[in-house]
Amino acid sequence: MSRYYTEDHEWIDVDGETATVGITDYAQSQLGDIVFAEVPATGATLKKGGDAAVVESVKAASDVYAPVSGVVTEGNDALEGDPALVNSDPEGEGWFFKLTLSDTSELDTLMDAAAYKAFVDGL
Amino acid sequence: MSDDEELELIEILEMPLDAWHRARGARMVEFAGYHMPIQYEGIMAEHSWTRENAGLFDVSHMGQLMLTGDGAAEALEALVPGDISALQEGRMRYSLLLAENGGVLDDLMVTAAPMGLYVVVNGAVKWDDMGYLREHLPDEITINHMDDRALLALQGPKAVDALLRVVPGVDALYFMDAGSFFWGPKTDPEPLWISRSGYTGEDGFEISVPATHAQKLAEELCAQPEVKPIGLGARDSLRLEAGLPLYGHDMNPEVDPVEGNAAFAVSKRRRAEGGFNGAERILKALAEGPSRKLVGFTVDGKIPVREGASIYSKNEQVGMITSGGFAPSVGAPIAMGYVASAHIAVGTALEAEVRGKRVALTVAAMPFVPHHYHRRGKSI
Numbered sequence: 001m002s003r004y005y006t007e008d009h010e011w012i013d014v015d016g017e018t019a020t021v022g023i024t025d026y027a028q029s030q031l032g033d034i035v036f037a038e039v040p041a042t043g044a045t046l047k048k049g050g051d052a053a054v055v056e057s058v059k060a061a062s063d064v065y066a067p068v069s070g071v072v073t074e075g076n077d078a079l080e081g082d083p084a085l086v087n088s089d090p091e092g093e094g095w096f097f098k099l100t101l102s103d104t105s106e107l108d109t110l111m112d113a114a115a116y117k118a119f120v121d122g123l
Numbered sequence: 124m125s126d127d128e129e130l131e132l133i134e135i136l137e138m139p140l141d142a143w144h145r146a147r148g149a150r151m152v153e154f155a156g157y158h159m160p161i162q163y164e165g166i167m168a169e170h171s172w173t174r175e176n177a178g179l180f181d182v183s184h185m186g187q188l189m190l191t192g193d194g195a196a197e198a199l200e201a202l203v204p205g206d207i208s209a210l211q212e213g214r215m216r217y218s219l220l221l222a223e224n225g226g227v228l229d230d231l232m233v234t235a236a237p238m239g240l241y242v243v244v245n246g247a248v249k250w251d252d253m254g255y256l257r258e259h260l261p262d263e264i265t266i267n268h269m270d271d272r273a274l275l276a277l278q279g280p281k282a283v284d285a286l287l288r289v290v291p292g293v294d295a296l297y298f299m300d301a302g303s304f305f306w307g308p309k310t311d312p313e314p315l316w317i318s319r320s321g322y323t324g325e326d327g328f329e330i331s332v333p334a335t336h337a338q339k340l341a342e343e344l345c346a347q348p349e350v351k352p353i354g355l356g357a358r359d360s361l362r363l364e365a366g367l368p369l370y371g372h373d374m375n376p377e378v379d380p381v382e383g384n385a386a387f388a389v390s391k392r393r394r395a396e397g398g399f400n401g402a403e404r405i406l407k408a409l410a411e412g413p414s415r416k417l418v419g420f421t422v423d424g425k426i427p428v429r430e431g432a433s434i435y436s437k438n439e440q441v442g443m444i445t446s447g448g449f450a451p452s453v454g455a456p457i458a459m460g461y462v463a464s465a466h467i468a469v470g471t472a473l474e475a476e477v478r479g480k481r482v483a484l485t486v487a488a489m490p491f492v493p494h495h496y497h498r499r500g501k502s503i
Contacts, residue, residue: 032356033167035449035456036425038478054478056427058166058449059356080425 004107005116006067011091014107021067022095023055023086026120031057034086039075039097046070046099048106053096055086068106070099138183139273139334140341147345147352155246157184159355166356170451173323173361174492177279178353179344186249187272187331188256191239192264199233199240202259204380204399206390210235215299215318219380219388220244220252225401226376227383228255230368234301234318239265241301241316243274243329245370273337277344278327278353278361280495285347286317286328289340293317293328298496306340315340319497322358324365324490326497363457364450366419366489372430373417373445373459381408382461384417384489415442416467419491422447422456422475423483432475434462434484441466444475452492458484 001015009027013020028034036056046052046066053064053075075097079085085094101107111119136157145151149160160181162169172178190199196208205218215234219227229248234241244252249268256266277286286293290306301318313336321327332340344350359369368374374383379401381389386409393399397406422428427448434442447458458475466473471486 032162033165036427038426056449058170058360058451059161061427061429083425 003113004067004110005113005119006065006110007119008065008067010064010067012067012107012110014101014104017101017104018073018098019068019070019101020095020098021052021064023064023090024116024120025090028087028090028094031055031060031062033058034083037079037083037086037096039077039079040072042072042074044072046072048103055083055096064096066099067110068099069102071102072097072099074098138181139337140181140183143338143341144181144352149352149354152355154355155184157246159184160352162354162356163352166354166360167451169351169353169357170360172351173279173353173357174325174452175280176351177277177282177285177327177347177349178323178357179341179350180276180278180353180358181273181337181341182246182276182329182358183273183334183337184246185274186242186244186246186252187269187274188242188244188253189236189239189267189269190242190256190260190264191267192261194261195240195264196235198260198264199242200393200399202256202400203231203233204389204393204402204405205233206392207233207240209390209392212237213300213302215301215320217385217388219374219383219385220255221380221400221405222376223400225379225404227370227374227378227380227385228252228376230370230374230385232318232320236301236316237303241331247371269331271334272331273334275330275332275337275341275344276321276327277330277350278321278323279325279349281349282325282327283497285344285349286330288347289343290315290317293319296328296497297499298326300499322365322367323361324367324492324494324496325361326495360448360451363446363448363459364452364490364492365494366459366491368417368459369446378417378461379405379408379413381405382413382416412464415461415463417445417459417461418467419487419489420444420447420458420460420473420475420484421487421491422458423485425456426477426480426482427456428458428475428477428482428484432458432460432477434460435474435476435481436466441473450491457487457491459489462486
């Protein structure tokens with residue numbers, strides 16, 4: 001399994017054609033206390049860079065973009081009852097959705113952990 | 124000098140405590156033309172700390188004005204609907220700066236101080252306010268912008284315990300009282316102007332201090348076990364729960380005081396006598412009721428309903444949200460907004476549109492969290 005990152009601070013774990021998406025620890029620290037998360041419905045078709053989910057902190061609503069194109073196989077229902085999971089475990093239990101990739105070549109444009117760390121350090 | 128350089132000069136200003144906020148881990152954002160701390164450890168934690176203990180807010184971006192000259196109170200009354208001339212020394216009043224048509228240009232606090240009228244206005248519009256006051260007040264009235272002073276607010280149920288250790292005597296003040304107090308060594312004390320007031324719904328104080336001494340005072344206050352520094356984020360969630368409007372959002376030049384749910388700021392004598400900007404419009408709205416009004420809303424479910432969301436009654440748009448978000452002490456989203464007068468009764472069911480979906484709202488009495496002011500004649 002490989003983990004990739006985007007400049008919009010999403011992470012994506014890829015296992016064959018299946019992927020899990022969430023927001024990074026840096027993203028949650030910037031957003032602050034998360035009070036609401038809206039994940040995509042199973043079966044939704046996502047286009048790379050398009051709106052996929054919504055995360056709301058006390059002060060603002062932010063979009064979560066699809067890091068790659070695909071079809072949603074599962075949204076994380078746990079976020080509805082406990083949106084603070086995104087703060088406490090952003091890169092684990094606080095995942096947003098799983099999808100089946102429609103074009104694995106899109107992964108080539110994403111960053112690996114070292115590149116993402118360098119990107120965040122440069123902000 | 125190129126245009127670009129000129130723009131840089133009027134860019135974002137630093138407040139006296141800028142470095143102190145950063146050293147304490149604040150995340151800084153631009154607000155009202157200043158770099159200001161939006162949060163330190165997190166909005167929820169800071170919000171709860173203030174409701175239970177005491178929070179220190181740096182509100183030095185606000186404009187502190189001193190109006191002096193014979194007849195300053197009577198002159199100001201042409202521009203505000205409050206009974207300013209009846210204010211006794213050491214008492215303060217919430218009021219509204221009115222445009223000629225009765226629209227609200229700002230909300231402000233007016234205190235009768237020994238020197239004159241001490242007026243605190245919103246940071247985002249303070250330059251406009253000063254220009255308007257200068258244009259509309261007689262030349263004999265002097266307007267002194269006290270930009271060499273910082274303004275700190277200490278808010279919360281334990282604010283009095285903490286402040287009393289630093290500044291003796293402040294427990295003599297009741298809600299909406301103000302006075303001068305000495306702080307520091309007896310041999311070289313610094314006078315502070317302190318009022319028992321604030322913007323959180325809690326008991327608390329607002330302290331005007333020379334900018335040169337602001338950091339020392341902030342450090343002494345934060346050394347008290349009850350006190351933590353609190354950012355703008357929690358200031359906004361606290362005031363929203365307290366049902367207090369934020370100028371520029373919940374009030375603007377398009378609305379009059381009655382529409383803005385501030386009819387209480389139109390004093391009894393002024394209602395009888397008139398003689399203030401927009402009196403005809405405002406007295407008519409008082410008599411007949413406004414055509415729309417600022418009201419509070421509870422929100423069904425967990426989706427925060429924020430500023431700009433349209434409000435519907437069935438398929439008819441009847442209003443707009445002007446403030447909203449998650450309310451930490453309520454544990455649910457709340458909001459404020461303007462709706463047509465047919466829909467302002469507490470309990471009225473309405474809907475807001477959020478990302479294309481309808482969210483159920485109910486018109487609610489404000490405040491959402493009870494005020495805990497230290498009022499005269501009430502023991503705590």
